[in-house]
Amino acid sequence: MLLEHELVxxxxxxxxxxxxxxxxxxxxxxxxxxxxxxxxxxxxxxxFSDLFDSRQLKGDIFSIFVIAIAAAEAAIGPAIVSxxxxxxxxxxxxxxxxxxx
Amino acid sequence: MDLTGPIHDFLLVFLGLGLIVGxxxxxxxxxxxxxxxxxxxxxxxxxxxxxxxxxxxVAAAQLLxxxxxxxxxxxxxxMFMNDSEYYNDFSLWTVGDGVTSLxxxxxxxxxxxxxxxxxxxxxxxxxxxxxILEQDLINKGQQxxxxxxxxxxxxxxxxxxxxxxxxxxxIAMARQ
Numbered sequence: 001m002l003l004e005h006e007l008v009x010x011x012x013x014x015x016x017x018x019x020x021x022x023x024x025x026x027x028x029x030x031x032x033x034x035x036x037x038x039x040x041x042x043x044x045x046x047x048f049s050d051l052f053d054s055r056q057l058k059g060d061i062f063s064i065f066v067i068a069i070a071a072a073e074a075a076i077g078p079a080i081v082s083x084x085x086x087x088x089x090x091x092x093x094x095x096x097x098x099x100x101x
Numbered sequence: 102m103d104l105t106g107p108i109h110d111f112l113l114v115f116l117g118l119g120l121i122v123g124x125x126x127x128x129x130x131x132x133x134x135x136x137x138x139x140x141x142x143x144x145x146x147x148x149x150x151x152x153x154x155x156x157x158x159v160a161a162a163q164l165l166x167x168x169x170x171x172x173x174x175x176x177x178x179x180m181f182m183n184d185s186e187y188y189n190d191f192s193l194w195t196v197g198d199g200v201t202s203l204x205x206x207x208x209x210x211x212x213x214x215x216x217x218x219x220x221x222x223x224x225x226x227x228x229x230x231x232x233i234l235e236q237d238l239i240n241k242g243q244q245x246x247x248x249x250x251x252x253x254x255x256x257x258x259x260x261x262x263x264x265x266x267x268x269x270x271x272i273a274m275a276r277q
Contacts, residue, residue, distance in 0.1 A: 006150065007216045009117055013124055013143075015209035020128035022201045028178050029133055032140045035171060036127060039147050042163070050154040051225055057241060060159050061248050067159075067166050068260045072267035074171040078178035079271035085182045086277070 006047045014040035027081045027091045031074070038070045112153070119146040133179045141172045158242045 017036035024030045042063045049059020085091050087098060119142055126139030144167040151160035239247075249257050 003221055004216055005113060005117070006154070008213050009120055009150075011209055011212035011216070012121065015205040015212070016124045016128055018208070019201055019205040022205075023198045024128075026133055028175060028182065029127075029136060031178075032127055032136060032175060035140065035167070035175075036124060036143065039144065039167070042159075043147060043150065046151050046154055046156045046159055050156060051221070054155070057244055057248065060156050060241070060245055061253055063156075063159050064162060064245070064249075065256060065260055067162055068264060071166055071171060072264050074174050075264075075271040076267045076274075078174060079274040081178060082182060083274050083277075091182050 003047060003051060006043060010040040010043040010047075013037075013043070025092050025094065027084070027093055027096075028078070030093065031077045031081070034073070034077075035070060038066055042066055109153070112149075116146045116149055119143075120150075134176065137172065137176045137179050140175065141168055144168050144172060155241065158245055 013036050017033045017040060020033035020036070021030055024033060045059040045063040045066070049057055049063075053059055081091055084096050084098065088096060090096075123139045123143035123146065127136045127143065130136040130139060144163065148160050148163040148168065151157075151163060
């Protein structure tokens with residue numbers, strides 16, 4: 001696997017994740033785009049760990065930490081969204097103004 | 102894993118196409134349940150991308166945690182909070198979307214023009230010459246376990262505490 005192909009693919013995932021995170025009006029879709037960004041970071045970690053640091057494997061360990069943080073985020077994110085949905089009956093991003101009152 | 106040439110190229114093209122189409126599907130599909138399944142496709146493709154770069158443990162962890170846990174949780178969240186107002190303004194293309202797509206395209210173009218200009222292989226040879234040529238009698242899974250229990254021990258325990266706290270917080274927030 002060439003290094004540049006994987007870097008270009010992860011740059012693509014990162015930019016499309018940022019685009020979706022900014023423009024989405026649905027909170028669950030914003031969480032999905034956040035997972036895309038974390039996966040782009042993971043791809044870079046694993047690729048550089050294989051090429052530059054194949055004895056120590058510290059990039060693999062960092063990507064495992066990123067996966068664990070993403071699991072915590074995916075547990076807490078839908079809980080917050082479901083709590084907002086119970087109060088507002090809507091999961092639109094531009095209508096969640098609970099802290100505004 | 103060292104595969105031969107045509108299989109490797111076919112794998113690269115196939116997985117890359119799956120990743121590009123899935124990434125577009127996550128953002129552009131109007132129904133969120135379809136974009137959740139498209140996210141699953143992207144995660145499976147990334148997990149298969151980790152196998153040719155010799156990281157089988159991360160590939161298995163990615164497949165188990167992302168596809169098996171996170172994606173299922175997101176699909177549950179989509180199905181639990183599915184209301185009928187997704188279809189109201191799906192064709193709405195505001196000025197902010199155009200500006201954001203311009204900014205993200207410029208980020209992508211600047212990244213992919215920076216990537217071939219960097220001399221990665223010079224960096225590889227300077228780092229490989231520093232490493233001690235030792236016999237790798239242990240495989241990579243054992244090596245990850247040794248690292249996690251010796252010099253990454255404190256971050257590992259902190260990650261476990263963060264997971265425990267976030268799961269308790271999620272349960273306490275979801276039940277009222």
